Amino acid sequence: MSGILRTGFRRAAPALRGHTITQTANIRSKPAKAPINAVETTIGLGMLSLAILGPSGWILAHxxxxxxxD
Structure with a gap:
């Protein structure tokens, strides 16, 4: 069985490597409509930290x- 799989992969490998597709990304961006101030940044980072560290802290505390x- 393993011989059949190895032979099948050898035959399929050149076909898979024959043509490669080059992907290019066209990224165009504009400046933000409203700049984010320090308070919004602090609240956002605080909520992200709480979402990540909160459950693990709860488990460690209990x-x-x-x-x-029981």
């Missing part, structure tokens, strides 16, 4: 409760 077998 680790002893999770260890108990």
């Amino acid at each position: 680790l002893e409760d999770y260890k108990k077998k």
